Structure formats: C-alpha cells, structure tokens
Amino acid sequence: MSAPIIEIRDVSKTYAASEARPALADLSLEVAAGEALAVLGPSGSGKSTLLNLIAGLDRPSRGTVRVAGTAVHALGEAALAGYRRERIGMVFQFFNLLDDLTVEDNVLIPAQLAGVPKAEARERANGLLTRLGIVRHARDYPGTLSGGQRQRVAVARALMNNPPLLLADEPTGALDSASAAEVRELLGALVAEGRTLVLVTHDTGLAAQCATRVIELVDGRLTRDVRNSPVAVAR
Numbered sequence: 001m002s003a004p005i006i007e008i009r010d011v012s013k014t015y016a017a018s019e020a021r022p023a024l025a026d027l028s029l030e031v032a033a034g035e036a037l038a039v040l041g042p043s044g045s046g047k048s049t050l051l052n053l054i055a056g057l058d059r060p061s062r063g064t065v066r067v068a069g070t071a072v073h074a075l076g077e078a079a080l081a082g083y084r085r086e087r088i089g090m091v092f093q094f095f096n097l098l099d100d101l102t103v104e105d106n107v108l109i110p111a112q113l114a115g116v117p118k119a120e121a122r123e124r125a126n127g128l129l130t131r132l133g134i135v136r137h138a139r140d141y142p143g144t145l146s147g148g149q150r151q152r153v154a155v156a157r158a159l160m161n162n163p164p165l166l167l168a169d170e171p172t173g174a175l176d177s178a179s180a181a182e183v184r185e186l187l188g189a190l191v192a193e194g195r196t197l198v199l200v201t202h203d204t205g206l207a208a209q210c211a212t213r214v215i216e217l218v219d220g221r222l223t224r225d226v227r228n229s230p231v232a233v234a235r
C-alpha cells in the first residue's frame, strides 16, 4: 500500500470552554491515498473536531497531524491558508455557498484565491459543473436550487483546485431523501475514480455506498475500525 496521505499521531483536543472532557483523546489514525473513510459516532463524539484538525481549521492540543507529508499542526496562519486552498476540498452539511454570488462565481472562488488565470478558471468551473450535471444553473443563484443541486455546487467548488483530499461533514444531513441519494451517488463516483475522501456522517446508507473503511468515535476515542470491500464503480 502507498504511504498514508493522512497520519494522525496521539492527538488530543481539549476546547478551552470544556476543560474536563477532551473532544479527542489520544487518537492515532492513518488513511491511505484512495481510501474513503467514513467517520461514524454519536453527536458530540469528536467527528467534526477530527475533520477540522485534518482541514487545518483548528489545531490539536497535543499530537501531530500530517497530510501528504505536511505537518499541519505546526503551520502558521498564512501557510495554513495555503494548505487549505491547495490540498483540501471541503463540503459541509449546510453547503456554505455565498448566496449573493452565482453558482459559477461560487465555484470560481478557490481558483481566484489560488491566482489561477480567469479564462482557465472558467474553463475548469464549466467542466466541473458539466460533469456534475448543473451547468445549466451556472448563472443562477444558489437560493433557487434544490438541496441536492446546492450540494453538487459545493462539491464542484471543493474540487476546483483538484485537491488530493476531499473532506465532507454530514453532506447529506440537511437533504431530503431524493437529494441525499443524488449526493451519495456523486460521492460514490468520486471514490470509485480514486479520490481520497474522509466523510463524517450519520447516514449509514452513505457510508455503505461510499466508504472503503468505517471508523467510529465515542467520547473522542476510536471504538471501531473496519475495512469494507472497495466501492464498486457506480455507473
């Protein structure tokens, strides 16, 4: 197997507001490139905290987080911003789209931040929107789209800089069942083509469809780590 893309060693995270109980306690975890890891566990078990540490949105209290060789825990603010821009694509439960920008302009943001020339960025955005079946909504505003369409826009934005790692926090958590099915299929297809994915979810159907491995957190500790068969190519 190839070198792990994520290496988490003895990580603990305690928030200042909740001194007594750590959100993560002595967690170690390696994720190989091409794996699709589903993180399950009850509310408050540390799932979002884990994702945020990998994304460089927060820092561990102790321990180390390495992603593709980068010591994320040790980066300064400017380097962290660059890390997030180039290495991480992130999808959230409530989409986090900018409602006063068009779909296309939302998807263009990561490329603009990375200084990609406008024409090239537009071409890339167009390709992604076409692939994700939403190009006809390029000039529309997110507020006019269904939840499933909005989440596809968020996925397109996450893929804009072609990051080696895709992170998703409850990506079907706010969707009706038809939209959830769309997003499951999309994420399954991305995994089938070899994208590395870390997925926090309560949606066991999503885990079953997309994940090659499932871990469970309880009270900030790893209580289960199971490898599934590889995800079949979704066609």
Ligand SMILES: Nc1ncnc2c1ncn2[C@@H]1O[C@H](COP(=O)(O)OP(=O)(O)O)[C@@H](O)[C@H]1O
Residues within 6 Å of the ligand: 015, 016, 017, 018, 022, 023, 041, 042, 043, 044, 045, 046, 047, 048, 049, 050
């Ligand atoms: N910014 C924060 N400040 C203080 N406590 C937090 C913060 N974020 C999360 N926590 C606490 O850390 C624990 C784990 O939270 P979280 O990682 O959000 O869990 P999950 O995503 O599994 O629901 C919870 O007890 C939560 O209240």
Ligand SMILES: [Mg+2]
Residues within 6 Å of the ligand: 047, 048, 049
């Ligand atoms: Mg959470």
